[in-house]
Amino acid sequence: MLLSHYFPKILIALLGGLFIFAGIYTFGKPLLFDRLFICILLFTATICRKNINVLGVVIILVLQRLAEETAWTISELEYKDIIKALFYFMALSVYWVIKYDKVSRLLLLALVLAIAADLYWSFTEQQAPEVYWYVTLMSFYAFARHLIFMRVAYMQEIFVRDHIDSVNLDWQIYKLNALFVLLQLLMIVEYLIRGVFEHYQILYVWAIYPYLSQLFYTYLIWVVFYESYKLLIPKLLKA
Secondary structure (H helix, E strand, O other), X not given: OHXXXXXXXXXXXXXXXXXXXXXXXXXXXXXXXXXXXXXXXXXXXXXXXXXXXXXXXXXXXXXXXXXXXXHHHHHOOOOHHHHHHXXXXXXHHHHHHOOOOOHHHHHHHHHHHHHXXXXXXXXXXXXXXXXXXXXXXXXXXXXXXXXXXOHHHHHHHHXXXXXOOOOHHHHHHHHHHHHXXXXXHHHHHHHHHHHHOOOOOOOHHHHHHHXXXXXXXXXXXXXXXXXXXXXXXXXXXXX
C-alpha cells in the first residue's frame, strides 16, 4: 500500500530532475538534444502504444519536428529567393487554414512585417537577415497547434471504431505552441528594428532566445512524459 502510494511521486521527482539535467546538459548541443527529443517521443509511444490519444499527440510532434528539419535542409540550398517565396506562401496558407485561432493574427503580423522588410532591404540593396526562417517556424508551431486542437475530430474520422478523447496533454502542448509562436514574433520584430533603424542595435530577444527555446522544449519533453505517465500509472498499479 505504501509503495503504491509513494512510488509514483518518487518516480516523478526523479524523472523531473533527470529532464532538467538533460535540458541543461544538452544546451548548445542541438543534435544531441534532437536525438534526446525523438528518443523520448518514441519511448512514450512505445509504453503508451495502446493509448491512441497519446499516440496521436506523439505523431503530431514527430511530424512537426520532421517538417522543421526538412525545411532547414531546404533553406540551405541555392535559389534563396525562390525558397524564401515558397516559405512565405506556405506560411500564408497556414494562416488561411487557422484563421479561427487568435495565434493566426500573430502569424499574419509576422508575414506582413517580414515581407515588407525583405522588400525594403531589396530596394535599398542591403543584405537581408533571414527573418523568413522565423516566419517558417511560426507557421509550423501554429499548424501543429491547429492539429492538436482538431486531433479528436481528425482521428475520429480515421479510427471510427475507437473512442477518441481530448486529454490534458493536448491542452498543455496547445498552450506551449502559442509561446513558441510569440517567441518567433519577438525575434522577427527585434531583427527588423536592428535592420531598419541601425542606431537601435538591441539584442535582448536574440540573447535569451536559445535559453527560452531550450526551456520550452525541455518542458515539452517533461509534459509529454508526465501526462502520458499519468494516463498509464492507474493500469500499472492495478497490474
